[in-house]
Amino acid sequence: MKERNPWHTPLTIIIAVIGVIAIVALVTIAVLQNKPLIPKYKYGIVLDAGSSHTAMYIYEWPAEKDNNTGRVEQTHCCKVSGSGISDYASDPKLAGESLKACMRDAERFVPSERHEETPLYLGATAGMRLLNIKDSAASDRVFQAVSESLQKSPFSFQGARILSGQEEGAFGWVTVNYLDDRLEQGLETTGALDLGGASTQISFISDSFDGSESPSNYVAFRLYGNDYNLYTHSFLCYGKDQALRMALAHQTQSGPGSIVDPCFNNGYSAVKNYSVLYESPCVSGRKPSSAPQTFTHTGKGNFYECQEVVKSIFNFTECKYSQCSFNGIFQPTLQGTYGAFSAYYFVMKFLNLTDTSVPLQSVKEALARLCATPFDTLKKQHPEVKLKFLNEYCFSGTYIFTLLTEGYNFTSRTFSDIKFIKKIKGSDAGWTLGYMLNLTNMIPAEAPDTPLLPHAGYVSVITVIALVLFVLFILSLRPLWPRCSQKPQIV
Structure with a gap:
């Protein structure tokens, strides 16, 4: 006499095998279909x-x-x-x-x-x-x-x-905030401060600025589903190289044969050509009529006197708006944090003031020491620096300090909101990335759709569902399970 085992029937075995194969195939296809591709x-x-x-x-x-x-x-x-x-x-x-x-x-x-x-x-x-x-x-x-x-x-x-000055400022702002993942995530944005050789740009989001008071400084962006009202302005002739021309022009208005410049270190001396100095449109209209062909430019090295020379190239009195930066240009109240790059970074790097947010007083003290250092000592301390740059660090540093504090109205409280940067996550800060992102439409106006689940989560859910289906399949065969009874079935 034998006890019948329903699991040994051919139909049950076939159904079980097909079920297992189907579940394995389901999980395998899910994994292969959604696995990360070689980029x-x-x-x-x-x-x-x-x-x-x-x-x-x-x-x-x-x-x-x-x-x-x-x-x-x-x-x-x-x-x-x-x-x-x-x-x-x-x-x-x-x-x-x-x-x-x-x-x-x-x-x-x-x-x-x-x-x-x-x-x-x-x-x-x-x-x-x-x-x-x-x-x-x-x-x-x-x-x-x-x-x-x-x-x-x-x-x-x-x-x-x-590029227009407005484009240069706006694209610099896009670059800084794109690289810092602030746009896609909808975080509070960072302002952008750019200083080149011939111009300087300031760009930031202001809650109080809607473009009505100064439309030329207004740029509206819609990025990743968020609206941004950007204030931006570019000052032509206020890059550090052209600013130096204007400072020298201020000191040579009478056409002297020599000047003693507090913005250059004591011991510095060079002969400069009047025609070369005044060839730029930033100063060409000021060339003295009776000037000699050349003048001797020597250094005195005094930060405080240098700052007075630098202030002479700004107009702080003219303003037809509710508030201005300089030269009669509207600027809303500063807001948020700022990334300062290009020449800002290189000058502050020379002063060893780029690692963290810098107190205003620390910058002032560092510049006073730099300008007071004799030029021969400076050359010995920095033999790796090209003389062209070493000559001008006292002026460039004083100019940056004055531009940020007197020009853009940063105070001892807000100056530490500035971070001097060269790169963000391996990419250079500047307008170029923002420019390319704009021309290639790489930043959508609306936030792109994202999958409901990440790849790992998707595979996990599919696997769990497959296992549940397998268990249910086994349970569906319950009528075929062998029944326990006190009396064995007789065949």
Whole structure:
């Protein structure tokens, strides 16, 4: 006599095997379908043609992201040798040739299969703005030369043009906040302070500013579903190099043969040409008529006297608005924290004041010590620094201090809200990334849709559901389970 085991029937075995295979297939397909792919990247190249030099930046982002919403990161930077393209006005072909070494660099850093589809932009800032004011035909010839050079590259050249001051300020603000993940997450934004050789920009969000009082300083953005009312202004001629020209022009109005300058260290001495000093549109209208060909420029090294010289290049009295920064330009009340980059960073780095938020008094004391240091001592202390920069640190530091406090109205309470930065998460702070993000529509106006669950969570849920289905399947076969009874079934 045998006890019948329903599990041994062929139909039950077949159903069980099919059920197990189906569940394994379900989980396997879910894992394979949603597993992270080996990333492929797209690229963009931006040339920043500044007043003192040109730099090339290469950016990359995941190619698989829908609507190009992958995070953009800087992968390479190449500084073009020589000066800015505006300095090649007398020989424009050299402006185009100067870019070739960095473009060869780009060919190595961007995979060859991506060359043709990689957009290439050149944006020129205040140096070319000044050249365009001085000689628009020369400006056009420089742009023609650089465009012809870049069109020969294997990349998709999208043109070269002059950025407006407002664009330069706004795109710098976008860069700083994009890299810090403040835009996508809807966090409180950071203001942007940019200081170049020929202009300076200030950009920040102000709750009290809607553009009605000064429309030219207003930029409205809608990014990731959030609205931003941005105040931004660019001061042409107030970059550190042009500001120095204006300070020297103030001291040479009478056409002297020599000046003793408190903004240069004691022991510094150089012979300078009046025509070269006054060739810039920022000072050309002030050239003294009876000046000699040259003047001797010597240093005195006094921070407090230097600050008075620096103040002379600002107009703090004129203001037709409710409040102003300087030169009659409207500025709302400062709000939030700020990232200060470009020349701000390099000067403050020299002063060892970039690690944390810096108290205003510490900056003042450091500048007083720097300016009072004899020039020969300064050269011995910093043999690695080029003399061109070492000469000017007393002036540049004093100018930054005065611009931020007297110009933009930072106080001892708000100065520590400024952080002096060069990079954010590996990418340079500046306008170039924001410019490319705008031209390639990489930042959507509305927040992009996101999956309900991340990949790991999705796979876990599918696995749990599959196991539950398997258990239910086993339970559905309960009528076929062997029944316990006191009497065995007789076959």
